[in-house]
Amino acid sequence: MIEIKRITKTFNPGTINEHKAIDNLNLVLNDGDFITVIGSNGAGKSTLLNIISGSIRADQGFILLNGVDVAGLREHKRAPYFGHVFQDPMKGTATDMTVIENLALAKGRGKRRSLFRWSISKKDTKFYEEQLKSLGLGLESRLYQKVGLLSGGQRQAITLLMATIAQKPSHNQIRKDYVKFNPNRREEAKKEVESVYHKELKKYKEAKKLIFKDNSLSLAEKIAKRKEAYAQFDEQIRKYDVTKPVLLLDEHTAALDPKTAAKVLEITDKIVKEQHLTTIMITHNMNDAIKYGNRLIMMSNGKIAVDVSGKKKQDLTITELLNMFSSASGNDTLSDSAILG
Ligand SMILES: Nc1ncnc2c1ncn2[C@@H]1O[C@H](COP(=O)(O)OP(=O)(O)OP(=O)(O)O)[C@@H](O)[C@H]1O
Ligand SMILES: [Mg+2]
The missing domain is CATH 1.10.287 (Helix Hairpins)
Incomplete structure (x- = not known):
């Protein structure tokens, strides 16, 4: 369980550019929750994910991971507990390294161990092959190619895998x-x-x-x-492993063509379900926000304006969502891309 308590973040305080991006926000994620997050540009969605993963420090508030405050932990110490995937396919992988080297790096995350190619065992190679095969993109035959040669969609799929294959604890x-x-x-x-x-x-x-x-x-x-x-x-x-990574997806399919985006979303859903991962996924696509996950959150001006889950969420229509948004957020508007889905 993750408890986010009274988180506030103001950028450029005391200057003319002062901006409160997160405003006294509270959110409890239950284990296995798959939350989709929507909201207008600048609502604070990415800032929230960055605060959870530790790449930005909140001004105040707590982030409790199963009761333990991780707000004070630096990003690299938090890394084993969170898998952050961004919009830009260039961000998640090391382009000059091969597919297998990237995967090995991700698997050994948090471990102090050098990662030379020859340290990847046969058993591990087989494991990576199987994992790549499960993506259904034919990447298992490209283990020794540099990631820089792959398409954006292929890279995002690998980044997702990397976010979820951290070394299993003993x-x-x-x-x-x-x-x-x-x-x-x-x-x-x-x-x-x-x-x-x-x-x-x-x-x-x-x-x-x-x-x-x-x-x-x-x-x-x-x-x-x-x-x-x-x-x-x-x-x-x-079943008792409380350190499984929480997936933080920040518009991770936004830079992909519609067909590839749909494929990567299917892969996301499969990984989340199979590994029972707690997940937060930001999207500007309302259809995807309704289709995926068990809970939907709408952010506005650094706050959570709408939070629906279960059957109510499943049965939502885009019209209902838009109405909820305008009544909850006053004059804030969603972007055209969100409305058009
Ligand atoms: N590093 C920063 N320095 C100053 N202001 C920032 C910084 N990061 C974000 N902001 C501001 O905080 C607000 C929230 O930004 P954030 O990126 O969280 O929005 P978002 O909901 O993810 O929007 P989008 O849908 O466009 O990605 C915006 O007004 C943004 O300009
Ligand atoms: Mg954003």
Whole structure:
């Protein structure tokens, strides 16, 4: 859960250019929320995302990630917890590096380790290939090409992947973080995660014993079955991973042609759903804002003017959205591109 509390940001204070971009804003994101954000130019949408990711510091207020204040953490320390994707396809990737080097860099994020090409193992290469394949853009055959050669849409798809493939923490780390990120119920959290861990570990060990005792299985079958049992064990523990990245998407398809934009949005939706990622997506396209996610927020003058979720959000029409916006924001207007969707 992310709690954004009383965040305020004024640019150029005390000068003729003084501008309050975020005005005492409160927002609670539940785990797995996929929020679409719309609002007129200058409403404060990008500023809000920049404050959450740490690239801009708020003047006041708190950002609590599962109860822990991250507002004081510098951007690179926050990096493992947030994946920020921007409008400009040039921004997310290193153009002079190959596709696989970019992915390896993203996977090792937050780790102090040099990333020479030869340090990418066969296993990792296979993993990257599979990940690229899942995008459905044929990029798995371009692992060793420089990213600079790819189209904007292909790059954005890779950036999305990079934002979500950070190195998975070890079970030990997950158990530690779960306690750390539940500061108000540490004892309870510790008991909870430890009891599940030991129960699941015991289950896995017993399953493993049975598999290897079973003489009707070939060695290859035994190994495959053991892998399966481990995957089940692993899945149960990963449910407790509170450090999965939160995706922050700032008009990440705006620079793409309509067909590619639609494809990248489909990919976004798939990644978000499969990994149960908490996501905030800014868009000027009202149709997309209604179609994707479980919650829709409209910003106006640094505040949240409308916040709808669930069935009410699903059933929204563009006309209703426009009416809501004009009644909530007074004289603020949405841009033509937003209206035309
Ligand atoms: N670094 C900065 N210095 C000064 N003013 C800024 C800065 N960044 C943003 N602003 C101002 O803060 C306000 C909010 O900007 P922001 O970029 O958050 O808007 P936005 O809702 O993302 O708009 P758009 O839809 O055009 O992207 C604008 O008036 C903008 O000019
Ligand atoms: Mg913006």
